[in-house]
Amino acid sequence: MNAPDPHPYRWPAEGVSRAPYWVFNDPTIYEREQANIFRGRVWHYIGLEAEVPQPGSFKSTRIGDAPVILARDENGVLRAMLNRCAHRGNLVCLEQLGQVKEFYCVYHAWVYNLQGDLQSVAFRRGIRGEGGLPADFDMADHGLRKLRCESFCGLVFATYAHDMPPLAEWLGEVGNGIKRVLNRPLKVLGYDTQRLAANWKNYHENPRDSYHANILHTFFGTFGMSRQSQESGMVIDAGGRHLYFFTKAGTEKQSTDYQNTAEQLRSHNAGFRLEEPGIFKWQDEHGDGVSIQILTVYPTFVLHQIGNSLATRQLVPNGPQQVDLHWTYFGYADDSEAMTNVRLTQTNLAGSAGLVSMEDATVCEMIRRATGGANDDASIMQMGGKDLTSGGASKLSERGLRNFWHTYRSDLGL
Amino acid sequence: MGVDLHTQHAIEQLHYEWARRIDEGRYEDLLALLTEDAEYKVASRFNVDRDLPLAIIHTRTRAQLKDRITSLRVANIYETHHYRHLVSGVQVVGATERGHEVRSNYTVIRTMEHDGSMAVFSAGQYRDEVVFDGDAPRLRRRHVVFDSRAIDTLLVIPL
Numbered sequence: 001m002n003a004p005d006p007h008p009y010r011w012p013a014e015g016v017s018r019a020p021y022w023v024f025n026d027p028t029i030y031e032r033e034q035a036n037i038f039r040g041r042v043w044h045y046i047g048l049e050a051e052v053p054q055p056g057s058f059k060s061t062r063i064g065d066a067p068v069i070l071a072r073d074e075n076g077v078l079r080a081m082l083n084r085c086a087h088r089g090n091l092v093c094l095e096q097l098g099q100v101k102e103f104y105c106v107y108h109a110w111v112y113n114l115q116g117d118l119q120s121v122a123f124r125r126g127i128r129g130e131g132g133l134p135a136d137f138d139m140a141d142h143g144l145r146k147l148r149c150e151s152f153c154g155l156v157f158a159t160y161a162h163d164m165p166p167l168a169e170w171l172g173e174v175g176n177g178i179k180r181v182l183n184r185p186l187k188v189l190g191y192d193t194q195r196l197a198a199n200w201k202n203y204h205e206n207p208r209d210s211y212h213a214n215i216l217h218t219f220f221g222t223f224g225m226s227r228q229s230q231e232s233g234m235v236i237d238a239g240g241r242h243l244y245f246f247t248k249a250g251t252e253k254q255s256t257d258y259q260n261t262a263e264q265l266r267s268h269n270a271g272f273r274l275e276e277p278g279i280f281k282w283q284d285e286h287g288d289g290v291s292i293q294i295l296t297v298y299p300t301f302v303l304h305q306i307g308n309s310l311a312t313r314q315l316v317p318n319g320p321q322q323v324d325l326h327w328t329y330f331g332y333a334d335d336s337e338a339m340t341n342v343r344l345t346q347t348n349l350a351g352s353a354g355l356v357s358m359e360d361a362t363v364c365e366m367i368r369r370a371t372g373g374a375n376d377d378a379s380i381m382q383m384g385g386k387d388l389t390s391g392g393a394s395k396l397s398e399r400g401l402r403n404f405w406h407t408y409r410s411d412l413g414l
Numbered sequence: 415m416g417v418d419l420h421t422q423h424a425i426e427q428l429h430y431e432w433a434r435r436i437d438e439g440r441y442e443d444l445l446a447l448l449t450e451d452a453e454y455k456v457a458s459r460f461n462v463d464r465d466l467p468l469a470i471i472h473t474r475t476r477a478q479l480k481d482r483i484t485s486l487r488v489a490n491i492y493e494t495h496h497y498r499h500l501v502s503g504v505q506v507v508g509a510t511e512r513g514h515e516v517r518s519n520y521t522v523i524r525t526m527e528h529d530g531s532m533a534v535f536s537a538g539q540y541r542d543e544v545v546f547d548g549d550a551p552r553l554r555r556r557h558v559v560f561d562s563r564a565i566d567t568l569l570v571i572p573l
Contacts (some may be wrong), residue, residue, distance in 0.1 A: 097464070190461040190468020193564040222489040272488055275477035324564065329468050344467055345474075348482075352565035353456065353470040355482065359491040361568045366493070 011414050012378045016402040017386040021374040024199040024367075029412070030320040036411050037299055038064025043150075043157040043170050045301035045314055046070045046080060048328060050154060050186040056099045056114060061326075062316045063158065068147065069093050069103070070156055073114035080149035080158035081116035086142040103144070116144035153182035155303070155312070172237030177244040177295045180286060181305050185333040189343065192327040194352040198364035200300065200317040201408075203325060206360050207296045207304075207313075208400035210234065210245045211383050216363060219355045223274050233393045240388055240403030241298035245395055249282070249291035279345050282307030296400070298407055306356065308339070309346035321368065325361075327351050381405075417506045417514065425544050426504045428551040429518055433499035436572060441483045444572065448476045449545060449554045456573060459538065460563035470569060479572070492570050494527040497535070513545030513554065520558075522573055524566075536560045536573055 009029075012018040023029050038044070044063045047070045051059045058071040060083055067083035069092075083093050085105040092103040092112060102119065103112040109122035118139045126132025147158040150167040152175065157167050168175055196203060206212070210232075214221055230250075236243040282291055285308065295303040302313035314326040327350070331343045349356040371377070381398035384391020388406055391397030408414075417425075428447060435443040448454070457469035473479040486492075500521040508515035517539060524535035538560035545554045558573045 096460075188466065190466035191458070191563065192468070192470050194568065195564045195566050197567070216491065218489045218491070219485055222485075272484065274481045274484070276475065276481060279474075279478060340467070344469070344472060347468060347470070348472060351470050352567075353569040355485050355490065358568040358570060362492050365567060 009414060011409060014378075014386070016388060016406045016409075017381050017398075018378040019381070019401075019405050020378040021371040023408075023414075024201060024371060025320060025375065027320055030317075032412055033317075034064050034066075036413070037408075038066065039160045040411060041159070041161040041164060042299060042411070043159045043164060043167050043297075044299075045155060045297065045312065046149075046158050047156050048154055048186060048188065048312065048330065049078065049151055049156055050188050050330065050333075051097065051328070052078070052156075054099060056101055057097075058093060058095075058100060059097050060093050060095065061314070063147075063160075064317060067091060068158065069116075069144075070149070070158070071114050078149050078151055078156055079115055080147040080156070081144040082147070084144065085110055086118060086144060087121075092144065112144050116146050118142045118144075153178050154186050155182065155301075171242060171297065172239060173235055174237045174242035174244055174295060174297065177235060177246075177293060178303060180288075180290075181293065181295075181303060181310065183286075186330045187333045187335065189329040189331055189340070189347075192329070192351040194325040194327070194361055196323050196325060196361050196364050197321060198323060198361075198368045199320055200315045200323040202364040202367050203315055203323055203360070204296070204299060205401055205404065206364065207245075207294045207302050208243060208404055209398065210294075210395035210400070211398060212363075213245075213395070216359045217356050219349070222272050223277060224272075225277065225280070232395045234395060234397070234400065235393070236400065236403060239407070241407050242296060243400045243403070244293055244295035244303075245400075246290045247292040247395075248289040250289070280307065280349065282346070283339075283342065298404065304350065306350050307346045308342050309350050310343065311350060421514070421546075422504075422506065424546075424549070424551045425506065425514065425516055428544060428553065429501050429504050429540070432553070432556075433501050433520070437497055437499055439496070441486070441572065442480075444483070445476055445480055447553055448479070448556075449547075449552045450476050452476050452479070452553055453555045453557075454479050454553075454572070455556070456558040456560065456569065458563045459559050459561050462559050470565070471572070482572070486570050490570055492568060495571075496525045496527070497571055497573075498523045498525070501540075510543050510545075513543055516540070516542040516544050518542070520573065533566070535566060536562070536569075538573075 046061050047059045052072040055072055055074050058069055061068050069081050069083045071079045073079050083091050085092050087110045090105050090107045092105045111120045113119050124133050148162045149158045152167050230247050232247040234245050293305040300315035304311050311327050311329045316324045331340050381401045384397025384399050388403055391399035432447055454473045455469045456471040461468050502519045504518040506514045507517050521537045522535045523532055525532045541557040542553055543555040544551050
C-alpha cells in the first residue's frame with residue numbers, strides 16, 4: 001500500500017505570490033538545489049579580488065555544499081576550482097586564506113599548480129619497476145575540477161556552467177548599483193560569520209523584502225534616526241533575479257498615510273535617545289544622498305552600504321536547516337585612518353551583533369520553527385500585487401520576492 | 415609580573431562582578447565597572463590573528479556601551495536567552511601607564527528560554543586594562559577575543 005505523498009511537489013495555484021513551506025524543509029529539494037542552482041547555470045559570488053591580491057594568494061570557500069578555491073595564478077589571473085583532489089577526493093587546500101606556490105594533497109602527494117592542473121603524482125612510475133600508474137595515465141585529464149571565473153568591480157563570481165553568459169550580462173541593471181559602491185580598489189577590514197538555524201532561502205528572501213525594513217528593524221526608528229517615509233526605491237534587473245533597494249536619509253516627507261501607520265508601528269517611539277548618536281553619522285561619499293543600499297544577487301549574495309559600512313554577505317548552506325552567513329567588511333584602499341575608523345564604528349550596525357540587522361537572524365529562525373510540519377501551507381506575498389511587475393519600484397512591495405520565486409521555480413523545474 | 419595579593423584579589427573580584435551582573439541580567443550595572451573612557455570591543459580570533467581591525471562590537475566610551483544596552487532593552491528583537499559565565503586564569507601580565515594589563519579566559523554557556531537548549535555560545539580571552547580609582551578597580555579596556563569565527567544566531571548581550 002502506498003503512503004500518501006505529504007507534498008507531491010505541486011506549487012500552489014496562485015503561483016509566484018505563494019511559496020510552499022516544503023521548499024524550505026524537504027531534503028530532496030535541497031539536493032535538487034545543489035544540482036540545479038549551486039552546480040547549475042548560475043553565477044555564484046566566491047570572494048573579493050582584494051582577498052587574493054598576489055600571485056599564489058588563495059581563499060577557500062564553498063558554492064553550496066562544494067568546497068571551492070579562489071586563487072590568483074602566476075600571471076595574476078583569477079582562477080576558481082573545486083577543493084577536491086582528483087585522486088581520492090581529499091581537500092588540497094586546508095587554510096582559509098593565504099599564499100602558496102601549489103596545491104598539495106597530503107594523502108598521496110598529488111600536486112596541482114595554481115591553475116588546478118596536475119603537476120606530479122607520488123610514485124607515478126612505481127619503485128624498482130613495480131607499482132605506479134598505467135602508461136596511459138594522462139596528467140592532463142586529472143586536474144582539479146575548474147569552474148569558470150569572472151570578476152565585476154572587484155567581486156569574484158564562479159560557475160560550473162562554462163557556457164554561461166558573461167557575468168556583467170547576468171547582473172544586468174543591478175550592476176549599476178555595484179559600480180556605484182565599488183568604484184575603486186578595496187581593502188578588507190575583517191570577517192564575521194553568523195550561523196543560522198534556518199534554510200538558506202529564509203535569509204535570501206530577507207534583503208529582497210523591503211517591506212519589513214522599518215517594521216522589524218527598530219534601531220533607527222526607536223532613536224528617531226530613520227523612517228519609512230524617506231525617499232527610496234528599488235532597481236530590479238530585466239530577468240528579475242537581482243535587485244537593490246536604496247534610501248536617502250534626510251528626505252523625510254510628511255504624509256497622512258505615514259502618520260496614521262506610524263502610530264501602530266512598534267518602531268516609532270519618540271521617547272528614546274542615544275547618548276552618542278553622532279558615532280553613526282554617515283558621510284555622503286558618492287554625492288548622491290543614498291544612505292542605505294542593499295543589493296541582492298540571486299541566489300546567495302548581498303552587497304550592503306549602510307551609511308559608510310560596506311560589506312558583502314555570502315550564504316553557505318549546511319543542509320536544509322542551517323546556513324552560514326559570511327560577512328566580509330571592507331573599505332577603500334585609499335581610505336584615511338579616520339575614514340577606516342568611521343567604517344569600523346558603523347560595523348556596530350550590521351553583522352551578527354548589528355544594532356540594526358540582528359533581527360534578521362531571529363526572524364529566519366522563528367520562521368523555521370513556525371513552519372515545521374507545514375508542508376500543506378504556504379507564505380503569501382501580495383504587497384504591491386500578485387505578479388512579477390506589480391509593485392513597481394516601491395519599497396512597500398513584495399515584487400522582489402515574487403521574482404525570486406519565479407527564478408527559483410524555473411531553476412528547479414517546480 | 416608580580417602584584418600583591420590584595421591587588422590580584424581586587425582584579426579577580428572585578429572579573430566575577432562583570433560576569434555575575436551579566437548572568438543575572440543586570441546589564442546596566444556593567445557601566446559602573448568601567449571608566450568613562452573605557453573601550454569595549456568584541457573581535458574574533460580569526461580577525462585578530464590576521465591583524466584585521468574589524469570587531470563585531472566596538473564601543474569607544476562607556477556611553478556608547480550604554481547605548482547598546484538601551485538598544486537591547488528597547489529596540490532589538492531576539493529570543494529570550496541567558497548567559498552563564500565561567501571565568502578562569504585571571505593573570506596580571508604587565509603594567510600599563512595607568513594600571514595593569516590583565517588576561518583571563520571566559521566561557522559563556524547560553525540557555526535559550528523557548529526550548530531550554532544549553533550550549534557553549536562563546537569561549538575566548540579577555541584582554542583588559544584594569545585601573546584603580548582609589549581602592550576600586552575599573553576596566554579601562556575590555557577586549558573580548560572569541561575563539562570561534564562563527565556566532566550562533568546573534569550576539570546581543572555583552573560577553
